[in-house]
Amino acid sequence: MEQRFKILRYILYGIELLVLFVLQGTPNLVPELYGGRPNLLLPAVLTIAMFEPKLPALFFGAAGGLLTDIGGGEVIGFFAIIATVLCYFTSYLTSDIIRTSLLTAMLITLIAVPVTLGLHFLFFYVFKGYGEIVYFFVNHYLSRILYTIAAMPIIYFINRNLAIRIASIE
Amino acid sequence: MKNLFYHKSFKVLLGVLSILLVLVVVTAGNSTIGTYIVNLVTLPMQQVSVGAVDSAEDAMSQKSPEELQSDIDSLADENRRLRDMLVDYYEVKEQNEQLKKYYSLKEENPDYDILPATVIRRDPNENFYSFTIDKGSIDGVEKHSPVVTANGLVGWVCEVDATSCTVKTILSPDTQVGALDSRTSDSGIITGSPIYCDDNLCTMTKVPAQHTMKKGDIIVTSGLGGIFPKKLQIGTVKEIKLNEYDSLPLVIIEPFEDVRNVTSVAVITNYLGKGVISKSESKTESKAESSDKSSDSGENIKPAKQE
Numbered sequence A: 001m002e003q004r005f006k007i008l009r010y011i012l013y014g015i016e017l018l019v020l021f022v023l024q025g026t027p028n029l030v031p032e033l034y035g036g037r038p039n040l041l042l043p044a045v046l047t048i049a050m051f052e053p054k055l056p057a058l059f060f061g062a063a064g065g066l067l068t069d070i071g072g073g074e075v076i077g078f079f080a081i082i083a084t085v086l087c088y089f090t091s092y093l094t095s096d097i098i099r100t101s102l103l104t105a106m107l108i109t110l111i112a113v114p115v116t117l118g119l120h121f122l123f124f125y126v127f128k129g130y131g132e133i134v135y136f137f138v139n140h141y142l143s144r145i146l147y148t149i150a151a152m153p154i155i156y157f158i159n160r161n162l163a164i165r166i167a168s169i170e
Numbered sequence B: 001m002k003n004l005f006y007h008k009s010f011k012v013l014l015g016v017l018s019i020l021l022v023l024v025v026v027t028a029g030n031s032t033i034g035t036y037i038v039n040l041v042t043l044p045m046q047q048v049s050v051g052a053v054d055s056a057e058d059a060m061s062q063k064s065p066e067e068l069q070s071d072i073d074s075l076a077d078e079n080r081r082l083r084d085m086l087v088d089y090y091e092v093k094e095q096n097e098q099l100k101k102y103y104s105l106k107e108e109n110p111d112y113d114i115l116p117a118t119v120i121r122r123d124p125n126e127n128f129y130s131f132t133i134d135k136g137s138i139d140g141v142e143k144h145s146p147v148v149t150a151n152g153l154v155g156w157v158c159e160v161d162a163t164s165c166t167v168k169t170i171l172s173p174d175t176q177v178g179a180l181d182s183r184t185s186d187s188g189i190i191t192g193s194p195i196y197c198d199d200n201l202c203t204m205t206k207v208p209a210q211h212t213m214k215k216g217d218i219i220v221t222s223g224l225g226g227i228f229p230k231k232l233q234i235g236t237v238k239e240i241k242l243n244e245y246d247s248l249p250l251v252i253i254e255p256f257e258d259v260r261n262v263t264s265v266a267v268i269t270n271y272l273g274k275g276v277i278s279k280s281e282s283k284t285e286s287k288a289e290s291s292d293k294s295s296d297s298g299e300n301i302k303p304a305k306q307e
Helices: A002-025 A041-051 A054-072 A078-097 A102-126 A133-169 B002-006 B008-027 B033-060 B065-083 B089-101 B103-108 B283-300
Strands: B113-121 B131-133 B146-149 B152-160 B165-169 B177-181 B187-191 B202-205 B218-221 B233-242 B249-255 B264-270
Touching (some): A002 A133, A002 B033, A041 A078, A054 B033, A078 A102, B002 B008, B089 B103, B177 B233
Antiparallel strands (some): B113 B131, B113 B264, B146 B264, B177 B187, B187 B202, B202 B249
16 A cells, blocks of 8 residues: 555656656746746755655656756756756755755755756856856856745645655555 | 665665766767657647647737727637638648748748747756757758748757757857858858847857948858858848957847747758858858867768759
8 A cells, every 4th residue: 555655656756747847848938037947857856855765866866857958958867967966865864864844955955956057057058168157157057046946945845745645645 | 974875775876877877978969769758758748838828928918908809809700710611720720820931931942941840848957048849850850950930040950859859049159150241241150159149149250350241231141061051041230349359350140030039930951052062162161160060060961952
């Protein structure tokens, strides 16, 4: 019985990731703020990791990262690697060291999102030699980072409800 | 923490990372079966989502009661007319509408094979307004095919899957298109700039110092590299300055199309002279137009198809 609910939860997480993938890529749906739009998959996999054990967390991190890579049309695996590592350690932190709450979720996101998008900026902007590094970071990546962090609480509550409600049925 | 590194899950983490690392190396620069599968699953969802947003935007547009009344009247008329049509009318009409936009382009250039497409995805991680369209290799789209609207060039296909493809816009610094001033025939390279892309502007570089271009001149493709057809409109000259790095003229171009917000485009899948590098061109220009394809120029440069 417990196994069945676990599978149900994983299926729902999978659907959530697919829906967020579609939503974040739909033109003119999420309004642009100061040249940036939020990456919805990143907070989604991070919050999933907060409510799941290490193994499922890392697989959802890989799945969310791969979807982000596919949507971006850049190198497949870049976001996947980062998200896998982040989700693994997020799950480790929230299961063994700190309690999962909105505050801790925000703290983790405040570190994870700038790291991920900062690395993206480094590899896909700075190393490509486009120039105007500071201008572009401030006008594109900063708003993208803040927007992604701002989307976190909504996704956190969705996943928290999902995890708690299914756990209560169990 | 020490125990974490001996835990079974940590070994799984290392295993997954190794697989992903191999994936990065194997797929660098190429589309994969994984991309194809994900696109196959998400494409219908994306199309529904795009349709819903369009409908919502229409519904939310603020109009006066008179305008709404006139809309209602015209819709009632249209409704009456549609009742007399065939069952597949909507589909045919949509196709016609899309094709009509490109009628003048086709009329002027009968050799163009034009494939209308819809923008289905704009990824938030994209830096220069690249987008994905709902046409792929099944429809005859090839890498480096030019992408246009009725107003002119918007970009080129940088990645192709079976059912979709990714388009890099002329606002991207990765784009390099050989171009001419239609009035003076001064030549240069159209490319994007991180500073100007947000204002829907691109730049023309490698313009000769003794040029006679001026504000308002129309810029068209030169067609010399065999990648883009000749005389495809790009935009107008907005400003001419000096490049701070090489002191050569830097011409700011305002594209005819708002590249940042296009929702429907067309891919030119074939045209007379495709893949033929003109021998009369200057070496610099030829190199520049195909420079971003240097790694796989053999794939793109092929004999012209005689029609």
